[in-house]
Amino acid sequence: FSDGILPNEEVIDQLIGTPQELLFTVLHADEYQEFERIDLNQRWLGMVSLNASRLTAMIDVPDDWEVGSALLRTAVQADCPRAIISDRRMGGGAIAHVQSEISAGQFTRQKLKEMPAKRDNFLNRFLLRPLTKRGLPKLWKQASASKYLGIFTIFTGASAVLAAAFAYPIISLILLFLGSIAQFVRGMMVEFFSDVKLRDWPGLTLDFLATTGIAVLLVQASNAATLVPNLVIFATLLGHLLLSRKGTENGRLALATPDLRLFLLILILAAGFGQISYGLYAAALYSGLFLVLERYLEKKSPEETALEDG
Known part of the structure; x- marks a missing residue:
């Protein structure tokens, strides 16, 4: 009352x-x-x-x-x-x-102080999350901010696919990176709202557009001998991303958790040197090692973990 x-x-x-x-x-x-x-x-x-x-x-x-x-x-x-x-x-x-x-x-x-860090890697926890927290009070005052962030996420993803089609890899990857940041901010913004439990259509759309854009870039950067291996490695990388999302919250390797933003950053650096395929290999190797180490630590007995921590 x-x-x-x-x-x-x-x-x-x-x-x-x-x-x-x-x-x-x-x-x-x-x-x-x-x-x-x-x-x-x-x-x-x-x-x-x-x-x-x-x-x-x-x-x-x-x-x-x-x-x-x-x-x-x-x-x-x-x-x-x-x-x-x-x-x-x-x-x-x-x-x-x-x-x-x-x-x-x-x-x-x-x-904001109580907002959980969740399964954040070092990029999110030490850079994106602190910066986003500073801007959330102003965003919460704007009733349509969440909707506009979702629109921006989809717009940048679609623009990235278009840029990839015209063979502009760095521009395409940067647009995808900006869209993923907008989606991250939107996810934090609605964390205390009821619609956070609904299906995240902007996020799902961005995942689809990012997959499409990167696949186009890989096709352009590959020749007849490397196209199939590159696409297989890319599919493996996507599987690694899905598996890493289902990991335990606040695990021992939480700061190293792979996500879309981290991989896009790796691909941007590789594209800057004209070797986007090498960025794909590095991202796949990183995610694979992460999953292996995470599964290894999960199988260890509590006594062994306590001894190492002690």
């Missing part, structure tokens, strides 16, 4: 769980004065789960009433079960009360 109340996932799970009726409160203290006091010892945190039958009590309330406060009053009078959020949980960000630009900024900074 209260405006600006933003609970974390733990509180939301508690809210939709049992019992069906639950009034969220905090013990009375000076630091919680922005919350409404409901008795001598507790303040209401702006959230309550009630049975719809409570609405029948509104019949006996005078005409001049507000739904939220009236329902709260009937719940308190009926001794509705309460869930007291401890000071420790409040300090950990269980409830955020956003009432002003200052509190909104504090909430945003806290969310």
Whole structure:
């Protein structure tokens, strides 16, 4: 009922769980004065789960009433079960009360600080993710930013395929690299939105366009003797990418995880020397070694891993 109340996932799970009726409160203290006091010892945190039958009590309330406060009053009078959020949980960000630009900024900074690193390699973790975090507060203020980033991702991918068709390898690879960065930013931007769980069509489209563009470049850079081997190695590289995406989160080799941006960077460097095929070989070798080492570490016993770490 209260405006600006933003609970974390733990509180939301508690809210939709049992019992069906639950009034969220905090013990009375000076630091919680922005919350409404409901008795001598507790303040209401702006959230309550009630049975719809409570609405029948509104019949006996005078005409001049507000739904939220009236329902709260009937719940308190009926001794509705309460869930007291401890000071420790409040300090950990269980409830955020956003009432002003200052509190909104504090909430945003806290969310950015808590944003998980996930399965980031060194390029994402030390360069792209820190830079993106700085720009996210401004992007979140633009309602259409996510849509425009998705459009930019598809546009750069299509332009890259066109550039590859006209035999401009460096331009094509740079466009794909920029598109993948835009998709990375978009993925971080919607990380706390509900649509993050939906199918990522811009990302899937970029993957298809990147595969097409690089395949065109390989055909142009190959002769009759090297075309088939290059395409086989390229297919192997694509398989490595798919397997690396299914790896464990925060593994011991997380910083070395291969992804599209890292491989595009390798291909750009190789194309700069006019040897895009060598970049393909280096990328395939890198991804293959990564998968072998990752599988080897996964098969090792916990005791061996603990001894090495110790």
